[in-house]
Amino acid sequence: MSMEWRLLDLMVADCYTQMAIDEAIAYARGRKEAPPTIRLYRWKPSAVSIGYFQSLEDEVDLEACKRLSVDVIRRISGGGAVFHDYNGEITYSLIAEEGNRLIPADISESYRVICGSIIEAMRLLGLESEFKPINDIISGGRKVSGNAQTRRYGSVLQHGTILVDFDARTMFTVLKVSKEKISDKAIKQAEDRVTTIRRELGRPVSFEEVRDALISGFEKTLGIRLVLGQLNKAEGDLVTKFRERYASQEWLRLR
Amino acid sequence: MSQMGKAELKVPGGKLLRALSTVKEGRIEEVRITGDFFMHPEEAINKLERRLKGVPSDEESIRRIVEVFFKSVAPTVLGAASNDFAEVILRSISEAASQ
Numbered sequence A: 001m002s003m004e005w006r007l008l009d010l011m012v013a014d015c016y017t018q019m020a021i022d023e024a025i026a027y028a029r030g031r032k033e034a035p036p037t038i039r040l041y042r043w044k045p046s047a048v049s050i051g052y053f054q055s056l057e058d059e060v061d062l063e064a065c066k067r068l069s070v071d072v073i074r075r076i077s078g079g080g081a082v083f084h085d086y087n088g089e090i091t092y093s094l095i096a097e098e099g100n101r102l103i104p105a106d107i108s109e110s111y112r113v114i115c116g117s118i119i120e121a122m123r124l125l126g127l128e129s130e131f132k133p134i135n136d137i138i139s140g141g142r143k144v145s146g147n148a149q150t151r152r153y154g155s156v157l158q159h160g161t162i163l164v165d166f167d168a169r170t171m172f173t174v175l176k177v178s179k180e181k182i183s184d185k186a187i188k189q190a191e192d193r194v195t196t197i198r199r200e201l202g203r204p205v206s207f208e209e210v211r212d213a214l215i216s217g218f219e220k221t222l223g224i225r226l227v228l229g230q231l232n233k234a235e236g237d238l239v240t241k242f243r244e245r246y247a248s249q250e251w252l253r254l255r
Numbered sequence B: 001m002s003q004m005g006k007a008e009l010k011v012p013g014g015k016l017l018r019a020l021s022t023v024k025e026g027r028i029e030e031v032r033i034t035g036d037f038f039m040h041p042e043e044a045i046n047k048l049e050r051r052l053k054g055v056p057s058d059e060e061s062i063r064r065i066v067e068v069f070f071k072s073v074a075p076t077v078l079g080a081a082s083n084d085f086a087e088v089i090l091r092s093i094s095e096a097a098s099q
Helices: A015-030 A062-067 A107-125 A168-174 A184-193 A197-201 A207-222 A233-246 B044-052 B059-072 B082-097
Strands: A003-013 A037-043 A047-050 A071-074 A082-084 A089-097 A130-132 A136-139 A142-152 A155-163 A224-228 B003-010 B016-024 B027-035 B038-040 B076-078
Touching: A003 A015, A003 A207, A015 A037, A015 A047, A015 A071, A015 A089, A015 A142, A015 A155, A015 A233, A037 A207, A062 A071, A062 A168, A082 A168, A089 A107, A089 A207, A107 A130, A107 A136, A107 A142, A107 A155, A107 A197, A107 A207, A107 B076, A142 A184, A142 B038, A168 A184, A207 A224, B003 B082, B016 B082, B027 B044, B027 B082, B038 B044, B044 B059, B059 B082
Parallel strands: A003 A037, A003 A224, A047 A071
Antiparallel strands: A037 A089, A047 A082, A089 A155, A130 A136, A136 A142, A142 A155, B003 B016, B016 B027, B038 B076
16 A cells, blocks of 8 residues: 655745745654645745755845735755746655655665656656756756755655746846846847757646646655645644745845 | 865866865864856765864865765766865865965
């Protein structure tokens, strides 16, 4: 019989809430106060997240974010800065206790295993993709998913993006990625390095379709059964507490 | 007067490391290491930065501190190696010296 995990289905919320939920589940799971969980979500308003170790001022054009009503948040996971476009991205997170037999103890190996679920979801949608170490998934040589993992509270938390559509112009405006950003040439180059599900499949693909594929991808690859659930009371209280930290200037400007 | 220097290092096949250092009278006042790498546990980076405080800003001293940190604290790092951290810190310090 396959193991049951909890599914927290496609949820729309702001960046502070989304990151607080991921951390709350990791905390609760480490104390066995929550089941292993797969979450799917979107960021509204669109937001920039930076990796734990990144310098805010090196990575983000705060003026541009303000002008475009894009939120900015620091993650507890390392990795790079990401523009989470409400209209172009689905994010997943996986939370399990450390030592779970489905998740390798070796971090690099666990990226490969967890990303295998995303690759399977892509395949179900009709898209060939592969894992590119350290933490990317590529299709036709172009990045379609970025992933980041942290281990704390006795849990493994991996979250990652799946690009459904790509707004290179806005991404270049809010991220300090290049000196001649928003030049047509820079946008063209970004579009050569990054791809999306809609572009690869050449047809409109709804978020619901991607969500269905992700659920099947996780179930099939990890050999689990996802059961629709919700946050429990303990997790809900933690979300309130963690959300406050994520929304604070002190946390945002940590590095 | 303290001098400030900034450097970055793109690890081939890995991640980007940046270091911002202030040096005063031949000693490190502060080093801040940033970038898109992964270090587990994440807070280990604070330990490295603390250990570098007050250290003579010569290559040998810095390499030793970094090496001992990676051996004793033994964080899991993805996208960069011990040497890369030493290298970017040293570059930021020579940048500070040239100010």
